[in-house]
Amino acid sequence: MNRIDNTLNKEGKLLSIYFTAGHPNLNDTVDIILKLQESGVDMIEIGLPFSDPLADGPTIQDSSTVAIKNGMNTNVLFEQLNGIRNRVSIPLIIMGYFNPILQFGVEEFCKKCNQVGIDGLIIPDLPIDYYEENYKSIFKKYKIYNMFLIAPQTSDERIKKIDSISDGFIYMVSSSSITGSKESFSSKQLEYFERINKMNLKTPRITGFGVGNKDTFNAAVNYSKGAIIGSAFIKNLESNGLKSIERFIKNIRI
Amino acid sequence: MNRIDNTLNKEGKLLSIYFTAGHPNLNDTVDIILKLQESGVDMIEIGLPFSDPLADGPTIQDSSTVAIKNGMNTNVLFEQLNGIRNRVSIPLIIMGYFNPILQFGVEEFCKKCNQVGIDGLIIPDLPIDYYEENYKSIFKKYKIYNMFLIAPQTSDERIKKIDSISDGFIYMVSSSSITGSKESFSSKQLEYFERINKMNLKTPRITGFGVGNKDTFNAAVNYSKGAIIGSAFIKNLESNGLKSIERFIKNIRI
């Protein structure tokens, strides 16, 4: 049981926000986290920027490029997060591509996460089998959850397997698509949500990719425990700055 | 027997001049011929210009290009030469590539030559065999001499054959070379002159290609009955005009 489970066990639908650490400015990380918590967000994905984020659309790619240019890297992020648990109680998840984590050392990375109070990781390009064989025990040792993705083309069989080994939640990718917000979901997407819903998985799902406004959020949480907003949040941050965070969240939650 | 033979039978060495009809100006042809005769030249080669004179160097090529641009062509040349025999008694030879003659019609061409009083032709790209088979009788009919070339690489056997079928003179090309004046002859060229000399050909030789000043003229006529100056004459004409012809010839003949 960690903070993620506690949150998932809450009544109601969860709003989770993704942002890229180090963007718009290097030292915005903690401020953004605090403002998100203040605004009533349930969970936060802190993006560890990578030079070649191949599952992401232009918004996240650009924010990553800026963040890296600003000087963000794994060490800096952990420094910034040092002490965060004195001020933040909602689950904090680091979402990042595998290579920076590999370079840092997977064990060292998990240890640091544990130290600063990170609850879990989402590593989109770390395959399940490889994780199980090589890293699962390390994650366990440091009590770090690893959340896996499922997507519309993922087979039922594979979904069941993922369900069986998942900690926390399953990250349900809303469409065959890279990240980037959409105005609404298509009937095909809703069918897919429905299909997964009917599978009665043991692990709760949080929907991500293409969630960006009140409508898509509501549609997504109709079929899952919660939803993650990324690109739309980053765009808003870029245009309107940190002061606009509260309003952005309110507009979703209305 | 025609005018060419009469001239060849004269005592002494012969100076022959080549110029391109229609150059420098379209209507210079007759004037140049008259001035050459006045200056004591023994024989004249009138160049019928061709667009692609592949045995000629830049001077004659350029003069041909100018002449064609000026409007020179076979009909114009024959018109200009009409009546020339009222004023000129030295041998007149037309030197030209085969294609314009072929287009005019070889028989028609010979007939016209006969009418205006041309004594012979030099057609550098008309092969001997082809001439003998196809045109010899026509030339005979109109009493037009056809003069052949020999060159340093021409075999003795072939020279003998050429000697045996030649009218008038053999055009002895001074070197393996396209036209263009030289300052002097090399020892290799002199050897070649000597070699031909020793062959005791029945036909007199006139040396051409690379004869351009008093020195080369004198050297050439040491081994032959006469010599032809072309490029050097044309260059002089270009720089100094028709008025300079007499001086040019005097400088050779001094």
Added chain:
Amino acid sequence: MKYTVDKKGFYGKYGGAFVPEMLFPNLDELEKNYNKIINDKEFQNDYNNLLRDYVGRPTPLFFAERLSEKYKCKIYLKREDLCHTGAHKINNTIGQILLAKRLGKKRIIAETGAGQHGVATATVCALKGIECVIYMGAVDIKRQAPNVARMKMLGASVVAAESGSKTLKDATNEAIRDWINNPITTHYIIGSVVGPHPYPDMVAKFQSIVSEEIKAQLLEKENTQNPNYLLANIGGGSNAAGLYYNYLENENVKIISVEAAGEGVKSGKSAATSVLGKTGIIHGSKTLLMQTNDGQIIEPYSISAGLDYPGVGPLHAHLLESKRAEFMSITDSDAMLAGLEVSKLEGIIPAIETAHAFAAFKYLDFKTNDIVVVNFSGRGDKDLDTYIEYFNL
């Protein structure tokens, strides 16, 4: 088999398929089918017929007399420059287009740097009448205009990758993104032995025709199937993989892999992954990779666009680590001079990629009887502008 891929898609510790879940079904479909399809008799027939009648295979194995004299050994050139479209790349695209058709795909995507792989892909798509989209860095589109024109003439759409440094690495990212967005209709033709499993193995297999032919050709010419040395340039490593493939398990045949040192290994402008790389993940594959301490991928540099890649295929990382292959790094200037030398001595203007392999000769010491087979991976026509500018021709 020490040097072929294992069941999990690894060469020793390198390889694998480090891709987002969205791509798992595509790779799974490929992985489940590629060997079956490739070994199918009808496929083999189609593939071999196209290689023969369309690509122009077998490519000659040419004894380079004047180079041999100069470098005092027996130098043979495997003439991939004579392949249709001018490089070995098409061996792979022919194989993949046939495979894509058998998988029922209706649309092809590919990444390209210099444009050779893009042209080879656009070519087979034209041949088979299949829609084709090529991703190419915006910077490369500008500097490789003739290859862009070729792709367009062949009916392909060329899409500019505007992210990152706008070169090959970013074009690859964009192609992968397209694939994520179009997982069912589309097959992604990767152009080298890179990317997630099963690509490195699949591409190597399609390129293995190179060494298969050499065996027969050498037997005829030298009365042995085995050279003493194999020499190839390495970008991602597909021409090298093709050259080595049928000799990997025969350790008497020595392997020399030539990378691009750019302006020098230590200059900061280099693509010498064997020296500068550390184990990491790029484009779905665990391999040697030029990266910062934080694991950000470093943009490489080489005068040759085809070698301008920050990694090598996982097979090559494994060959290096296991010391099966020796690696050399060749600078821009050495490569350019070698390109000129080969042109003047043998009458074949090499691609600048290929020229890197020849530049190695002056640093090597062969015995007079040594048979050295060089993969002449491509012709230099695409590089004329670079040669003209460099040598002021």
Added chain:
Amino acid sequence: MKYTVDKKGFYGKYGGAFVPEMLFPNLDELEKNYNKIINDKEFQNDYNNLLRDYVGRPTPLFFAERLSEKYKCKIYLKREDLCHTGAHKINNTIGQILLAKRLGKKRIIAETGAGQHGVATATVCALKGIECVIYMGAVDIKRQAPNVARMKMLGASVVAAESGSKTLKDATNEAIRDWINNPITTHYIIGSVVGPHPYPDMVAKFQSIVSEEIKAQLLEKENTQNPNYLLANIGGGSNAAGLYYNYLENENVKIISVEAAGEGVKSGKSAATSVLGKTGIIHGSKTLLMQTNDGQIIEPYSISAGLDYPGVGPLHAHLLESKRAEFMSITDSDAMLAGLEVSKLEGIIPAIETAHAFAAFKYLDFKTNDIVVVNFSGRGDKDLDTYIEYFNL
């Protein structure tokens, strides 16, 4: 043999050697030796080995499925575009360089228009380490910069022809002048079946490998050695001569020769010698020739530099006159569109010369079973700039 050269060097009334006496010994030496040398077993060996290992022969005979479907007949492409240096031209230069060596020549000269023959000549000179001088019109040097660079990379000197219109015709004049000036040391490699006897026959013989291969290839593919039609573009006519050579005496095999109409046969900007030409003498040969009434040679025009010649080889004049061949004239715009069509349908970008042959299809009516072999004389890489500009790619 109705269509081969007679003892005097003529095809019917065309041919011969209308050259100044200074060249007689050179041509005499060639005429006396060329057949002997060509038929010599060792020469044959050397020639065939180089064709195989260096040029990449046999070139494929490729069944063009999508073109065949469109034009409702069986279209086969003889893939000369796959030859080393990108066109059929090298078949001839390989033969002539071996011949020149046997004649003890120390220096090679050649003329070139688009630069293909210049590159093919520079290539074999590099291969054999022989000095090479290429004459090229000053205008062509400017517009064919990449081929000029290729020749220089190969070690050749490129000399600008500054006379006349400064294009191919003038380059040929300059080459002939050079030969007159250097009769003993130098061999002149003419690039097509033009010029004085024995060049047209010699070049045709070196190109005849094309139809020799087709016989065997068709037999395998169609169970007959004989196509119904042969289709080739004609500049001077060397690729056509190679395609027709072994079929000339078999009148069941129909021949279609495609010339460049430029902007239209009547436009004043054309190279359609079969329509616009009259019998005349050019570059030492009696043949059909575009000329004024006075016999001055007219500068031709075609978008394709290789077809931009004011004559055709004497063999072709004879084939036309004797009705053995049918001639067609294709405009620039038809050719360009055909080039694009072939690229998109078959994935092979043709030289613009080659594209002329394909443009003929829409004016022809074949039966479904007709086997039509098109000589794919060269690849379009050299023409990319023209394609780019024309189609705004």
